[in-house]
Amino acid sequence: MNEPTHIKLDIDLDGWTQRLQANLVQGGPDGLGWGYRLAGPKYNGSSRNLLSRTLDERDAREIRDALNAVFPDERITQLTDERDQARRIAVALEQEVAELTRQRDHIANDVIAALPSRADVLREAATAIEGIDFHPRAVVRSLETAAGLARRLRRMADDAEQAAQ
The missing domain is CATH 1.20.5 (Single alpha-helices involved in coiled-coils or other helix-helix interfaces)
Structure with missing residues (x-):
């Protein structure tokens, strides 16, 4: 199987139990795929697909947001903390550059006046x-x-x- 190129949400009907099965399928360009069963009986080869929807970027964002709201990923929290710290450092550096520029201009004006x-x-x-x-x-x-x-x-x-x- 090749690298996955898309993700689908499938709803299937199990042929033996007549119960619904829900799963996420990672599909490749060759039409083959593998998945993760979210609900329903285990797949035994007797299932019939009732509904299939390929997820897009917007779906992925919404799902990630919903999952992160309940199950925050520590790596994401750490990255957010690091980004916030980087932003604070950037603001402090901008303020320092502005102050140094002001001081430089003041000194330059004093030097010019003294010449x-x-x-x-x-x-x-x-x-x-x-x-x-x-x-x-x-x-x-x-x-x-x-x-x-x-x-x-x-x-x-x-x-x-x-x-x-």
């Missing part, structure tokens, strides 16, 4: 260039280049300050 503006950096560079103590014999052109560079940096600082506003 000097681009205009301040350019002005500091211009002041440093103006403060260079050139050798007395330095070529005038070098002095003019340094002064021109300092003026250009100050203009860039003014432009950066205006762009920031």
Whole structure:
């Protein structure tokens, strides 16, 4: 017999006792099957099928729910407990991530606020260039280049300050 492909609920009439028999049959693709007798006399080969119904997914869910309500499976209870614990851990992790993100954003804002503006950096560079103590014999052109560079940096600082506003 192959692996079962469907489950049927059969109601049969026993030929010897004329009593009803109820069973669940696991059937394979070859039409053969085996079952579990729920009620009635043992099967002796004289039975005649009165009713047969192939169970579907919905039937399986409903039957499982009914059985679990009265006969809970400890494995299912354990899985449910483990799922609940996993959900609690997931919620706690989400809350922790949210808090860490808030703290990161707060620190980033503090760092950005503490950084000097681009205009301040350019002005500091211009002041440093103006403060260079050139050798007395330095070529005038070098002095003019340094002064021109300092003026250009100050203009860039003014432009950066205006762009920031």
